[in-house]
Amino acid sequence: MSLLQLPEIRADMSLAEVNFDLRPDAIEHWEPELQAAAGDPSTSISIYGPIGATMDGSGVTARGIAAALRSIGAKDVTVNVNSPGGNYFEGVAIYNLLRQHQGKVTFNVLGMAASAASLAVMAGDDILMGTGARLMIHNAWGVAVGNRHDLAAAAAQMAPLDADMAKAYASRSGLPPERIAVLMDDETWLSADDAIGQGFATGHLDSAKVGHDRETGGSRKALAMVESAMARAGYSRSSRREAFKSLFTGTPSAAEPAMPSAGADLAASLRTTLHTLKGTNA
Known part of the structure; x- marks a missing residue:
């Protein structure tokens, strides 16, 4: 103690x-x-x-x-x-x-x-x-x-x-x-x-x-930024959970391509999503 x-x-x-x-x-x-x-x-x-x-x-x-x-x-x-x-x-x-x-x-x-x-x-x-x-x-x-x-x-x-x-x-x-x-x-x-x-x-x-550990740093920060931006935009936890489920495992309810799931492609996709969220709330 x-x-x-x-x-x-x-x-x-x-x-x-x-x-x-x-x-x-x-x-x-x-x-x-x-x-x-x-x-x-x-x-x-x-x-x-x-x-x-x-x-x-x-x-x-x-x-x-x-x-x-x-x-x-x-x-x-x-x-x-x-x-x-x-x-x-x-x-x-x-x-x-x-x-x-x-x-x-x-x-x-x-x-x-x-x-x-x-x-x-x-x-x-x-x-x-x-x-x-x-x-x-x-x-x-x-x-x-x-x-x-x-x-x-x-x-x-x-x-x-x-x-x-x-x-x-x-x-x-x-x-x-x-x-x-x-x-x-x-x-x-x-x-x-x-x-x-x-x-x-x-x-x-x-x-x-x-x-x-430079390999995972960029992706982890991008993930946190996107989730924070979604929260400030008014998305509920359940909505965010659905979005991230789609991001990592494929779209949950539609036959659309899944987003990248690792590495630089994921970080780039997340930054694009973040930029879109910022534009929506500008």
């Missing part, structure tokens, strides 16, 4: 149906090719994609983290992170799982820990950040649809989520909650030096521990 006295976050599941989707600015700055250069796979966990289930199945979920921790057992664990964030509730659940782990938890922030990923990182005993790595904190960010009463109710329901996140950031950093609230309101990006100086991280990560 963490050597620190970190608070449990009790997520209000009445908002579980709200779409807490990826922020476009986080995806834009995300470099998914940054991964751990080496390490002991038996005691390490990778958080290399969006937090929460994604349409292509690459998202990191609390269920997956729990399974990894069961396999590791009561040993020290290293969590390698390069994530643009994602679903609030999954981030909370991952934070709580790692906060309760029976061994020491070391986070290596290889490139980015944004949004829900930055919350999960707060469960670390040691939080090490690589050269050029960024940590981003902000208020809960989601997509709500309805009339003005629905939107007002959503805003009121989301306020406690921000308070819970602020409590975790304050406990880990030692900063007063009032200061944390300002940083969250300002949607603050922290460099390694900034994060260390303000208590969000404990040290620098040796650059030799950061590697690159």
Whole structure:
């Protein structure tokens, strides 16, 4: 268990149906090719994609983290992170799982820990950040649809989520909650030096521990950009799931050619789709 006295976050599941989707600015700055250069796979966990289930199945979920921790057992664990964030509730659940782990938890922030990923990182005993790595904190960010009463109710329901996140950031950093609230309101990006100086991280990560996987980076980022654009365009999760099902396995209900399923062709097709979505919403 963490050597620190970190608070449990009790997520209000009445908002579980709200779409807490990826922020476009986080995806834009995300470099998914940054991964751990080496390490002991038996005691390490990778958080290399969006937090929460994604349409292509690459998202990191609390269920997956729990399974990894069961396999590791009561040993020290290293969590390698390069994530643009994602679903609030999954981030909370991952934070709580790692906060309760029976061994020491070391986070290596290889490139980015944004949004829900930055919350999960707060469960670390040691939080090490690589050269050029960024940590981003902000208020809960989601997509709500309805009339003005629905939107007002959503805003009121989301306020406690921000308070819970602020409590975790304050406990880990030692900063007063009032200061944390300002940083969250300002949607603050922290460099390694900034994060260390303000208590969000404990040290620098040796650059030799950061590697690159350029083969999958472009496709993973394009996938995340398309899903985020579809969410902002108002497409429901079920509609997005149907679209991605068509993308990867062929069209679900019509005899049309399937889109490419791997490599550079997939990335090019996704970028074309993203460009079309942007034009539709211009």
